[in-house]
Structure formats: C-alpha cells, structure tokens
Amino acid sequence: MSDILSAAVSIAFHGVAFAMVLYLISVGLSVTMGLMGFVNLAHGVFAAAGGYVMTTLFNDYGVPFAFAVAIAAIAVGAASVILERTLYRRLYGGDELDQVLMTIALVFISVAGAKYIWGSEQAPMHPPALLAGHVDLLGREFPTYRTFVIVAGVVLVTLLWLGLDRTRLGAKIRAAVDNRRMAQSVGINTSGLFSFTFALGTGLAALGGALGAELLPVFPGYALDNLLLFLIVVSVGGLGTIRGPFFAALLLGVADTAFKYALPQFGSFFIYALTLAILLVRPKGLFGQIGRA
Amino acid sequence: MSDTPASSLAAAAPPPIRDAKLPEGVRLLARRHRLRWYEGLPWLIAIGGYFLFPDYLSLGAQVFIAILFALATDLILGYAGVITLGQAAFFGAGAYACGLLSAHGWTEPLSLLVVAAAAAALVGFLSGFVILRTTGLTQLMLTLIVAVMLQEAANKASTVTGGANGLQGMVISPILGVFDFDLYGHVAYIYCLILLFLGWVLIRTLVHSPFGRTLTGIRESEARMHAIGSPVFRRRLTAYVISAAVCGVAGALLAETTTLVALDSLSFDRSGAVVIMLIVGGLGRLYGAFVGVPIYMIAADRFSTADPTYWYFWIGVFLLLIVLFARGGIVGLIERAVRLVRK
Numbered sequence: 001m002s003d004i005l006s007a008a009v010s011i012a013f014h015g016v017a018f019a020m021v022l023y024l025i026s027v028g029l030s031v032t033m034g035l036m037g038f039v040n041l042a043h044g045v046f047a048a049a050g051g052y053v054m055t056t057l058f059n060d061y062g063v064p065f066a067f068a069v070a071i072a073a074i075a076v077g078a079a080s081v082i083l084e085r086t087l088y089r090r091l092y093g094g095d096e097l098d099q100v101l102m103t104i105a106l107v108f109i110s111v112a113g114a115k116y117i118w119g120s121e122q123a124p125m126h127p128p129a130l131l132a133g134h135v136d137l138l139g140r141e142f143p144t145y146r147t148f149v150i151v152a153g154v155v156l157v158t159l160l161w162l163g164l165d166r167t168r169l170g171a172k173i174r175a176a177v178d179n180r181r182m183a184q185s186v187g188i189n190t191s192g193l194f195s196f197t198f199a200l201g202t203g204l205a206a207l208g209g210a211l212g213a214e215l216l217p218v219f220p221g222y223a224l225d226n227l228l229l230f231l232i233v234v235s236v237g238g239l240g241t242i243r244g245p246f247f248a249a250l251l252l253g254v255a256d257t258a259f260k261y262a263l264p265q266f267g268s269f270f271i272y273a274l275t276l277a278i279l280l281v282r283p284k285g286l287f288g289q290i291g292r293a
Numbered sequence: 294m295s296d297t298p299a300s301s302l303a304a305a306a307p308p309p310i311r312d313a314k315l316p317e318g319v320r321l322l323a324r325r326h327r328l329r330w331y332e333g334l335p336w337l338i339a340i341g342g343y344f345l346f347p348d349y350l351s352l353g354a355q356v357f358i359a360i361l362f363a364l365a366t367d368l369i370l371g372y373a374g375v376i377t378l379g380q381a382a383f384f385g386a387g388a389y390a391c392g393l394l395s396a397h398g399w400t401e402p403l404s405l406l407v408v409a410a411a412a413a414a415l416v417g418f419l420s421g422f423v424i425l426r427t428t429g430l431t432q433l434m435l436t437l438i439v440a441v442m443l444q445e446a447a448n449k450a451s452t453v454t455g456g457a458n459g460l461q462g463m464v465i466s467p468i469l470g471v472f473d474f475d476l477y478g479h480v481a482y483i484y485c486l487i488l489l490f491l492g493w494v495l496i497r498t499l500v501h502s503p504f505g506r507t508l509t510g511i512r513e514s515e516a517r518m519h520a521i522g523s524p525v526f527r528r529r530l531t532a533y534v535i536s537a538a539v540c541g542v543a544g545a546l547l548a549e550t551t552t553l554v555a556l557d558s559l560s561f562d563r564s565g566a567v568v569i570m571l572i573v574g575g576l577g578r579l580y581g582a583f584v585g586v587p588i589y590m591i592a593a594d595r596f597s598t599a600d601p602t603y604w605y606f607w608i609g610v611f612l613l614l615i616v617l618f619a620r621g622g623i624v625g626l627i628e629r630a631v632r633l634v635r636k
Contacts, residue, residue: 033430039430039433087613087617090617091616095620096376097370097376097568097572097576098572098616098620100378100568100572101568101569101572101573101612101615101616102612102613102616102617104565104569104612105608105609105610105611105612105613105616106609106613107609108605108606108608108609108612109605109606109609109610109613110609111605112602112603112604112605112606112609113606115602115603116602116603116606228437228438228441228561231430231434231437232434232438234430235430235431235434239429239430265449266445266449267445267448267449268441268445269442269445269446269449272438272441272442272445273442275434275438276435276438276439276442279427279431279434279435279438280423280435283426283427283428283431284431285431
C-alpha cells in the first residue's frame with residue numbers, strides 16, 4: 001500500500017513540475033492562436049531560444065541563474081516583436097495553410113540556425129549550486145530544482161492571471177480575444193496589443209524553455225519534436241483561453257508521467273488516446289466556449 | 294482560397310482537344326472535362342525521363358509515389374478544404390497492410406494494392422467519421438493525433454511490425470506473373486507511372502464531376518451548401534475515404550518497390566512534407582502535386598548535397614519566399630503570369 005502511495009506522490013510531483021513548464025510554454029500559443037487566429041507551429045522555437053540563451057549565459061558567461069533566465073525571457077520576447085512585425089503580421093486573417101507553411105519554414109530555419117550556433121548536441125543544463133541536490137518535504141526527498149520549478153511556476157501563473165484579471169492592459173487583451181472588431185471599435189489599439197501579447201507569449205515560452213531545460217532538453221530539433229505536445233495542451237485546454245491550458249497541462253503532465261511509469265511499453269500511446277477522447281467529447285477543448293472558433 | 298482556381302484556369306486556357314483520331318477513352322475524357330494540351334506535359338516528361346535518365350529510375354519511381362500521395366491529399370486539403378496534418382496515417386496503413394501480408398506469403402502485387410487501398414479506406418472511414426464533425430484547430434489536431442497514434446502503435450507492436458527496425462522479409466512476386474522488379478528500377482518506374490496515371494484519371498474525373506463541385510462548394514461556404522440541401526458531412530466523408538484509399542495505394546507502392554516498410558511511412562514528417570509540397574506547387578489546382586513534389590524533392594536533394602549540415606536553413610528560406618511572394622504556389626504564379634500575358 002505504501003508503495004502505491006509513494007509512487008503516486010512521485011508521479012504527482014514530477015507530473016506537476018512538467019505541467020508548469022508545459023503551461024508556461026503553451027499559454028502564449030493559446031493566446032496567439034486565439035487572439036490573432038494564427039496557426040503558429042513555430043511557437044516552440046521561442047522556447048528553445050529561451051533555453052539556449054539561458055544556458056549560454058549561465059554556463060559560458062557565468063551570469064547568475066536568475067538573471068540568465070530573466071534576460072533570456074526578455075531578449076526572446078523583444079526579438080519576437082521583430083518577427084511579428086515583419087512576417088507574422090503579413091498573414092493575419094490570411095489563409096491558414098500559408099500560416100502553416102510560413103511557421104514551418106521558421107522552424108526549419110531555426111533548426112539549422114541552432115545547429116550552426118550551438119552545435120547538434122543537447123545544451124548542457126546543470127542547476128545552480130543552490131538548487132542542486134534534494135530537499136526534505138514531509139519525510140521524503142524531492143529534487144530541489146524541480147521543486148523550484150513548481151514554486152516558480154505557481155508564482156508566475158498567479159502573477160499572469162492577476163495581471164490579466166486586474167489590470168487595464170489585461171482587460172484590453174481579454175476584450176480583444178473575445179471580440180476583436182468590437183474591441184477595435186471602442187478604441188483599443190489592437191495592432192499594438194497584438195505585438196505586446198505576442199511578445200508576452202513568446203517571453204513566457206522562453207521562460208518555460210529556460211526553466212524547463214532540465215525536463216525538456218534543449219537541442220536543435222526542439223521546436224519540431226515538442227510541437228505536438230504544445231498543440232495538445234492548447235487544443236485540450238481550449239483555444240484562446242488563459243486558464244484552460246493550465247488545467248490541460250496539469251492533466252497531461254500528470255497523466256503522461258503516470259502512463260509512462262505504469263505502462264512504459266505503450267510509450268506515449270495513451271496520452272494521444274486521452275487527447276483524442278477529450279477532443280471528441282469537447283471539440284472546443286475543456287475550457288473553450290461552444291460556438292466560438 | 295477565395296477564388297476557384299480550377300475554373301479560372303479553365304477560363305484562361307486554349308480550346309480543348311477535338312481530334313477524331315484519338316482513342317475512344319481519351320476522347321471521352323477530353324470531351325467531358327475539356328482536356329488541355331498542357332495536361333499531357335507531365336506524362337511526356339515522365340516517358341522522356343525513362344529514356345534520358347536510366348540511372349535515376351528508382352528515384353523517378355519514388356517521385357511518382359510522392360506525386361500520387363500529394364494528388365490524393367489535394368482532394369481532401371485543396372478541394373474539400375479539410376485542414377489535415379495526418380495523411381501519413383493512410384499512407385502508412387497501406388504500406389503496412391501490404392508489407393505484413395507480403396511478409397506472410399501473399400505476394401501478388403496488384404491484389405496487394407487493392408487490399409492496401411481497402412485498409413487505408415477503412416482507417417479513413419473510422420477516423421473521418423469523427424474528425425470531419427469538427428473544424429479548425431481541433432480538426433487539424435485530430436488528424437495529427439490519429440497519425441501519431443498509429444505510428445506509436447506500430448512502433449510498440451514491434452513483434453508484428455518490426456518496430457523501429459522496420460518491417461522486413463517482404464517478398465513480392467512479378468507483376469502479372471511476368472514483370473519482376475529489377476535492380477535498376479525499370480519495372481518500378483513504369484509500374485508506378487501507370488498507377489499514378491490511373492490515380493490522376495480518378496482524381497481528375499472526381500474533381501470535375503458534380504461531386505467535386507460540391508466539395509469546392511463546401512470549402513468555400515459550408516453554410517450555403519447546407520442551405521441548398523447538400524449532404525455536407527457525407528460528401529466530405531466520401532472524399533476523405535477516397536483520398537485515404539489512394540494514399541494507401543501510394544504507401545503500398547512504396548512498400549512493394551522497396552520491399553521495406555519503416556515507421557517513417559506513418560510519421561508527422563511525411564504528413565507535413567506532403568502538405569508543404571502541395572502548397573509549394575499550388576493547392577486545389579490538380580497540377581500542384583505534379584509541380585510541387587518534383588520541385589521540393591529536387592530542391593531538398595540539391596540543398597542537402599550542397600550543404601549537408603545546414604540544408605534545412607535553405608529549405609526554410611525557400612518556403613518563406615514561396616509564402617511571401619508566390620501565394621497559390623508555383624502553379625498559382627504561372628496562372629497569374631498567363632493572365633498578364635493574355636491581357
């Protein structure tokens with residue numbers, strides 16, 4: 001009995017840590033696709049970029065971990081605005097397949113670019129001394145770094161939700177997601193808002209990629225290999241929602257860890273089956289509203 | 294996809310062939326669907342290629358298979374407007390159906406194609422039955438997930454499928470008991486070309502038929518098609534199953550000509566590549582597959598020889614240029630050029 005309990009605690013712990021990373025990365029994708037109606041298959045590129053920038057600063061330049069993570073998120077968020085203004089913007093409201101092709105092209109370019117700059121090996125990720133080792137919680141040992149990821153994730157999610165709920169900017173973003181044309185006609189600068197939201201989403205993705213480099217290793221093919229995972233979180237959570245992907249990430253993070261622990265011989269099969277089942281029952285995702293695209 | 298490419302192309306093209314000396318079948322095809330002179334070009338090039346490039350016949354057969362796969366995908370993506378990133382599910386279903394049977398003693402190639410088509414059609418029917426009730430991102434996700442589930446299943450059921458090592462031990466008898474597959478790909482080239490031709494006749498007939506017109510109508514406005522009483526779901530499902538069956542034949546052709554089925558026949562890469570090739574060529578234009586597939590395959594081959602490490606970069610740049618400057622793909626570009634010249 002205690003074996004089962006211990007396994008359950010372990011699954012829950014690692015599952016939640018994984019979920020935090022998944023959510024940080026995917027929430028921006030949910031907003032991009034919901035707000036701009038843009039099929040963005042290149043979202044993982046920003047997470048990978050965050051991971052690369054952070055590990056480079058931290059490992060090669062001795063920048064303190066917290067600063068390295070913050071710089072990675074801000075730099076990637078700022079750089080993404082350039083892409084948004086020059087490339088993404090041209091295809092807003094355009095054909096979905098053109099968006100698919102453009103973002104796949106970006107993924108291809110990023111794969112080669114990452115290989116050119118950082119080589120084909122996986123970026124080395126060793127937690128800083130403070131976060132290495134294990135912590136004692138309720139008489140059990142947990143890896144310190146993953147505990148930190150969970151705590152950091154909870155803090156960031158709380159800040160994000162409060163920000164979107166309580167600030168004027170958050171209200172504008174919610175208004176634009178709900179009804180872009182109406183938001184525009186009451187005087188909200190949706191164009192500027194798009195750029196800001198895009199940067200926020202990619203910045204969060206970079207943050208997720210940087211913090212999660214230990215769980216989701218950063219390597220050139222990152223954006224392509226993890227694409228399905230991010231898309232699953234967004235579609236199960238409900239497109240354009242902020243909270244949906246959080247619960248989807250929790251569900252998938254824990255379920256994936258559990259299935260791989262209990263039935264490793266089936267690999268990722270069950271997680272796909274679960275996604276299929278959820279989307280069949282709720283085509284708009286767990287938190288998506290019926291009748292909205 | 295606001296204009297209807299097929300009709301605009303038809304309007305700008307020269308008058309149809311009306312030659313009494315042509316065989317009955319060709320004349321029927323020409324009369325019914327206004328066959329144009331340029332529609333013969335791919336076939337002339339293919340036949341010429343057989344004599345001009347005897348060293349590249351195996352590669353040629355692969356190109357034909359890819360074109361057939363893309364042609365079938367165009368029916369569902371370009372004409373019926375179903376956003377799919379999971380066509381490899383059908384390609385792989387056909388390939389594995391063919392491979393498994395032939396490894397267990399059923400070696401007759403033509404009947405294997407039929408079985409592969411049936412297997413892929415079954416997968417298409419079962420998945421399409423639920424997928425086609427959804428739209429947008431959900432639809433895209435479901436097509437994707439069906440394919441990765443099949444791939445994961447094939448990967449894990451390694452006792453049956455060989456898993457990551459691929460399915461081995463396939464034996465294929467000579468076609469019609471006469472033409473044995475040779476090392477140089479002579480038979481494979483002609484065999485694949487004939488099947489591509491049959492696939493083209495089928496898909497071309499379909500898209501010009503009232504059925505094909507309904508599909509285009511559904512793509513342009515589902516609500517209006519409902520309003521005029523068209524059975525939208527049933528039409529789409531029919532198209533989905535036909536597309537799946539032809540994709541299955543393409544998969545089986547690959548299995549028969551290489552006597553190997555690998556996991557990558559079900560992979561996301563394959564589903565993605567076929568969509569990319571179609572957009573490069575021109576979606577919903579029937580000839581997009583004939584233009585896009587060779588161009589993409591040649592470009593990928595050239596880039597990867599010139600720069601083996603970073604060739605993805607050049608492919609990416611190439612695709613970016615297509616999106617930014619050649620909407621409607623290369624066939625779309627040609628259509629615009631022709632329209633300009635005629636003005």
